[in-house]
Amino acid sequence: MTNQEIAAVFEQVADLLEYQSANPFRVRAYRNGAKKIGELAEPLAAIHGDAARRLTELEGIGKDLAEKIATLLATGTLPMLVELQAQIPAGVLTLSRVPGVGPKKAAALHKELGISSLAELRAACEEQRVRGLKGFGAKTEETILKGLAVAEEAGVRMRWADAERVVDALLEHMRGEPAIKQLEIAGSFRRGRETIGDLDLLVDATDVPAAMDRFGAFPQVQETLARGDTKMTVRLASGLQVDLRVVPAESFGAALQYFTGSKDHNVIVRGRAKQQGLKVSDWGVFRIEAAEGESKETYIAGRTEEEVYAAVGLPWFPPEMREAREEFNWAAAGALPTLVTLEDIRGDLHMHTTASDGQDSIEAMVAAARARGLSYVAITDHSKRVSMARGLDGDRLRRQWREVDQVNRQSDDVEVLKGIECDILEKGGMDLPDDVLAEADWVIASVHYGQNQSRQQITERILEALENPHVDMLAHPTGRLINRREPYDVDLDRVMAAAVKHRKLLELNANPARLDLNDVYCAAAKRLGIPIVINTDAHHTDGMDVMRFGVLQARRGGLTAANVANTRPFAEFRQLIGGE
DNA sequence: GCCGTTTTCGGCCCGACTGTTTTCAGTCG
Numbered sequence: 061m062t063n064q065e066i067a068a069v070f071e072q073v074a075d076l077l078e079y080q081s082a083n084p085f086r087v088r089a090y091r092n093g094a095k096k097i098g099e100l101a102e103p104l105a106a107i108h109g110d111a112a113r114r115l116t117e118l119e120g121i122g123k124d125l126a127e128k129i130a131t132l133l134a135t136g137t138l139p140m141l142v143e144l145q146a147q148i149p150a151g152v153l154t155l156s157r158v159p160g161v162g163p164k165k166a167a168a169l170h171k172e173l174g175i176s177s178l179a180e181l182r183a184a185c186e187e188q189r190v191r192g193l194k195g196f197g198a199k200t201e202e203t204i205l206k207g208l209a210v211a212e213e214a215g216v217r218m219r220w221a222d223a224e225r226v227v228d229a230l231l232e233h234m235r236g237e238p239a240i241k242q243l244e245i246a247g248s249f250r251r252g253r254e255t256i257g258d259l260d261l262l263v264d265a266t267d268v269p270a271a272m273d274r275f276g277a278f279p280q281v282q283e284t285l286a287r288g289d290t291k292m293t294v295r296l297a298s299g300l301q302v303d304l305r306v307v308p309a310e311s312f313g314a315a316l317q318y319f320t321g322s323k324d325h326n327v328i329v330r331g332r333a334k335q336q337g338l339k340v341s342d343w344g345v346f347r348i349e350a351a352e353g354e355s356k357e358t359y360i361a362g363r364t365e366e367e368v369y370a371a372v373g374l375p376w377f378p379p380e381m382r383e384a385r386e387e388f389n390w391a392a393a394g395a396l397p398t399l400v401t402l403e404d405i406r407g408d409l410h411m412h413t414t415a416s417d418g419q420d421s422i423e424a425m426v427a428a429a430r431a432r433g434l435s436y437v438a439i440t441d442h443s444k445r446v447s448m449a450r451g452l453d454g455d456r457l458r459r460q461w462r463e464v465d466q467v468n469r470q471s472d473d474v475e476v477l478k479g480i481e482c483d484i485l486e487k488g489g490m491d492l493p494d495d496v497l498a499e500a501d502w503v504i505a506s507v508h509y510g511q512n513q514s515r516q517q518i519t520e521r522i523l524e525a526l527e528n529p530h531v532d533m534l535a536h537p538t539g540r541l542i543n544r545r546e547p548y549d550v551d552l553d554r555v556m557a558a559a560v561k562h563r564k565l566l567e568l569n570a571n572p573a574r575l576d577l578n579d580v581y582c583a584a585a586k587r588l589g590i591p592i593v594i595n596t597d598a599h600h601t602d603g604m605d606v607m608r609f610g611v612l613q614a615r616r617g618g619l620t621a622a623n624v625a626n627t628r629p630f631a632e633f634r635q636l637i638g639g640e
Numbered sequence: 641g642c643c644g645t646t647t648t649c650g651g652c653c654c655g656a657c658t659g660t661t662t663t664c665a666g667t668c669g
Contacts (some may be wrong), residue, residue, distance in 0.1 A: 083641080084652095085641070085642085085651085085652055086641045086642095087641090088641080088642095088652075089641035089642055089652095090641075092641090092642080093641085093642090119642095119643095120641095120642070120643095121642085122641065122642045122643075123641090123642090124641060124642085125641075125642085159666090159667090160659095160665095160666070160667085161666090162665060162666055162667095163665095164664090164665060164666085165665075165666085194660095194661090195659095195660070195661080195664080195665075196660085197659070197660055197661090199658095199659060199660080200659070200660080203659090412669090416669085417653090417669055442669070445656095446668075446669055447654075447655050447656065447668095448653075448654050448655060448656085448668070448669060449653095449654090449668090449669045450653080450654085451669090486657090508668055508669065509656090509657080509667095509668060510657090510668095511667090511668080512658085599669085
């Protein structure tokens with residue numbers, strides 16, 4: 061078993077224990093263990109197999125978890141998990157994927173109403189049977205109905221970053237087969253969509269059965285759903301479906317173009333081809349010639365995507381652009397934007413330290429930024445309203461800034477801005493007084509509380525914050541968490557208009573669960589000339605590695621380096637935010 | 641269930657707010 065699979069088992073145990081109202085610290089121990097194992101670079105099997113070492117040397121792994129890991133490595137199953145699963149009806153746990161429904165509410169729904177699936181829960185809410193239960197009311201019922209959409213989506217679509225882990229493992233596995241000459245993942249994964257429904261793997265191989273055998277032998281495969289001459293479909297243990305298509309070399313580019321999509325993009329490409337007497341399919345580009353009542357097709361392109369697009373008079377489009385939005389207009393004008401890349405990024409303007417809920421010191425974060433080639437950062441811990449994260453009041457913040465000054469003096473290659481992630485309070489207004497904010501180099505305004513307020517209320521709060529002359533940027537502008545929480549009901553058009561008027565910046569938060577602003581609003585910000593800042597919101601040094609997810613989202617929004625403020629050299633960035 | 645140690649068990653980060661309830665579950669980073 062791989063580390064990821066073992067981590068998944070412990071996560072499942074934690075979920076089931078939580079459902080049974082087990083000791084919360086015991087639940088946490090399993091979750092913590094799963095997290096540690098998931099982040100481990102070295103295979104557990106290697107540590108376990110080394111007589112000189114013990115699994116308990118890993119932080120968070122004690123005698124008990126070490127034994128369970130050994131059992132999993134030896135047998136592939138865990139009796140404790142099997143036992144727990146026998147006690148808890150399948151499906152009940154999926155109920156707690158609904159925001160507002162935790163293990164306790166899920167248990168009550170099952171026990172009182174016999175509900176064990178999202179569909180049954182929806183029906184019960186619609187029939188207003190839920191509001192009668194103890195601890196539930198009409199409002200809860202409404203919340204559940206709203207949350208059901210999130211939960212149902214989460215069941216079928218995986219976040220891009222999670223899919224990437226599967227993709228990396230799958231590609232590495234497939235490269236072990238010498239008959240495979242070319243290998244690409246197509247589909248929405250290649251286009252960089254926020255969430256992925258399934259994976260499409262495209263292969264050019266000299267020996268089709270060998271490629272398919274290799275595919276079927278991927279360790280995460282649970283079941284082979286279909287296997288034909290050119291196509292094979294499997295389902296992984298995680299539930300993700302993966303399609304394999306084997307194509308000849310002369311069709312590889314055409315198939316890659318075809319299966320990358322999007323469908324809407326391809327409809328336009330094929331329409332253009334038709335007008336020119338051509339046909340584009342997943343096998344290639346063909347010229348159609350009518351001769352004596354019969355039509356003849358001649359292959360003219362298909363080895364590479366460039367060849368396919370060129371054959372129909374189009375430039376090669378970066379996959380992130382292929383959504384039938386602006387790309388054909390850009391092509392017609394002869395000017396596809398050069399999309400921003402990770403290498404363009406020079407600064408990271410949103411991160412936390414041990415002063416609030418981060419795990420590393422200012423020095424450590426600056427060193428991590430240096431190691432990633434950045435030339436400036438902002439230290440932006442939480443303000444006092446975020447009490448759970450030990451948010452800073454004015455006094456503690458000023459003390460921290462003195463520390464930042466000191467770090468700045470010792471760092472000649474990374475500039476450190478004195479910043480704050482200041483909460484926008486529920487009743488309106490900023491969480492810190494103006495005289496404190498006035499001393500900051502960089503002020504982020506954020507909504508963390510009162511996310512369920514009305515559109516009017518929440519929009520007004522944000523507009524008021526944007527009017528504050530000390531505020532530089534609005535962080536994660538809609539607060540959504542992919543597959544977990546809907547965006548708050550904010551009028552982004554008004555927010556954007558205010559950002560233009562008051563010359564504020566908007567964040568694209570690179571955390572793979574946030575990625576907010578999303579692609580569509582990034583494109584809108586670009587049209588309005590609002591600079592976007594792509595930030596990691598790192599809570600530890602490794603957290604800075606998520607920058608590339610933000611860049612991918614920005615690319616989907618059609619952003620160039622010029623549209624992204626933190627691609628600028630420090631002096632220019634400083635000028636943009638009104639510093640000296 | 642882990643950790644640390646004071647070697648046998650107590651602490652584990654935590655406090656305000658909402659909705660619904662009358663004592664608590666869920667949520668926020």
